[in-house]
Amino acid sequence: MKINTFILSLTLLIAQTYSFPLDWFQKRSTVSSSQVNSAALSNTWAYFWNNGVNGWNNNDQICENTTYSIPVVWNVAVASKVIANSGNPQNIQSVVDFLLNYRNPQGFFSASQDKDDDVYLDDNSQVLWVFISAYQVLGNEEYLSIAQTLINNIMGQWNPTIGGVNQHLDGDYVSSIATLEAALSAVKFYSISADPNLLSFANNAINWIYGNLQDPSDQLIYDGITPSSGVVNKGKLSYTVGVLISTLAHLNQITGEASYIDQAVNIGNAATNQNGALYNRGYWNNALEYVEFLFAGFADLLTLGAATTETQQAAFAAYNQEIYREGNYYYNYYQVGTSGTFVDSAFTSSIDLYNKFIAAYPGSGAYSPDASNFCDGIIGGTPSTSLLIQAAGAELFYQLSRVN
Template sequence: MYSLPSLLQILSFLILASFSVAAPLLKKDLASYDPNSAFQSALNATWSTFWNYQYNSFSANDPTCQGAEFTSPVVWDIAVAGRALTDSGDQAKINAAVQNLLQYRRTDGWFSASTAKDGDVYVDDNSQVLWVFVDAFKVTGNQDYLDVAQRLMVLIRSQWNSQSGGVQWKLDGDYIASISTSEAALAAVRLYEVSPDPDLVYFAQDCLNWLYSNLQDPADYLFYDGLTASTGVVNKGKLTYTVGTALSTLAYLNKFTGSNSFIVSAVALGYAAAGGKGAFYGSNGYWNNQLQYVHLLFAGIADLVNIGVAANSQQSAAFGNFASEAKRNGAYIYTYLQLGNSGNYLSSVTSGPQSMFSKYATAFQGTGSYSPDSTYFCGGNVSGAVSRSFMDDSSAAQVFYEITRL
């Protein structure tokens, strides 16, 4: 059974959070934009730039870069693009993305990181793949997609570590990650929505209970990255995607059980991540995680607002605060991380083209210095053309879709 943090802990944290929401934020000129149009633009840019009809697959490389050859992305990247496509409802492209994912599926049902279909298998990747198949089933009604998701859920549950608890990050590995545990929980409740099985809800609760008991930082209420089962050593890094998937799972558990205790936990966690300050905020006053991680925080907030049921005015106010903060950060992404008006995006405003940084530096003086990174440029030439990013474009599309839900 899911055990909540102590009431005193939550109340103490919420008192502190109430002040952080009202913390002064730097005034910046954010673009006024339509998130629906931004979603379609980012999605179209992702497809038109990276889909390769010859290989019936996305490519990891920007084809406009001189000498760039087709290269299969890792499965995580395709899962992110696949989720954005299922959000669009375009059945032809959804089916194409699903068939692309199946190029990574082993005979036992696991999806490898690469098309080699080898032992390089990660449970968090597979959880995200499951989300795509569940959503593809919801849009298309194709039973084969549901069958793949159900088989994958059996495999994911097999990675619960019998000694330390938690869900292993790599297949049969020793590292128990917060992201593999929270994403496995979300996979369970998202599958439950289309294929009800009480054990899925129990499994999700077990995952969250373990996460709160073993990887929560009592100082700021966020989650550490993970721990090594054999030694108990904790990696104290923190990323937004763990919070995002936990928020989504809490919202679904509230829906399926009717218990407000999940909303109490979600509100406290939401203030920790999106309260105006804390580990996820940079010196410019905005979320500092890369797009490949932060889009799941947007999704978690959107799920909480749309699926969770607030039981009182304080919880309703919290939902509104989180939605406003997601919209504010979405406007920042649209304004400063977009390459012109192309619908293409890059995660780092300080490491890409000089023009992107110059626009940022004008608005955010003293909060960053320009340091071009060769990985953002064709052929690694920082004086040359920009190399667009498949993952960043896909993540941006998800960000703007989630904002349409707010």
């Protein structure tokens, strides 16, 4: 088959599969993903970095007279990852210094600055990714040492009863996200240590997920399992799928094994099935704070993975088009104007954003403004956002910029 014929056939197939007109492909926005990321990154720093305490503020500095509030470590890690992606050495140094306020004596990062045993393993993987990036940019050996302790701690939380990684330190719940983020942490750390035990751990974690928390009916991943009762939480979120795809992409890049791409395509097809659990109104239905991981998964697959068969290449092309289409949706309906400021819902924030959404999707639901989404709690006033949502918006468009 000639390449131009193959591309035309593939384009027609994608258009039919995703139910949007063929000429959509030629109507690319004049605003690039990198421009959106740049604006969202700038706003993340301007709105939430507090120079007075040299740290992240949980409260949005869009509003006047904003008080300072210490965020939880998950929000700090997500925001700090956005800064790490920017490559700005000074800002990376600042966010890493702030993160150390959460490190407890065992080398874990606590949920708060109490530095206690309130430790979540998925939080800690997020923190580890920041330290890996910081070491790669700044070359600080202390960061490497902190990261080495942390990856050892994370892998040490493999549940002794049923396997998988505990959600909470020595807790009674094994979650898919903690397990898969631990696997991704292992392959990311492999890039600076080349320890084969890291690859073994990652493979064990993935195989455990397949054997214990994958729904055979649609290939998506359940939330987790309680070892003491054996009860499975059958909720399905996009971040588990995204992190799994990322891990498989890294493993393919490291080992050259094509089977990892086959696995990624299998889960990728499940994640882009518009009749599946992750869709509503024809788009991914998870909150911005979760769906950014799915964008990251596909960005990793498309930039790190090697598609060597016609089936794999066709899947990669379909994923490329779908994440662009999804990104356009989040650009239009999760952003206040074109300011690079993101909110968690068109239904609870700016009335202008809601009107824009309801015009495109009539009958979707009533406007239910939340006072917490406006400065000073004044509904209809200046829309505000949160550290986590704003950072997630920046991260989503960073990932999209890697591909498009």
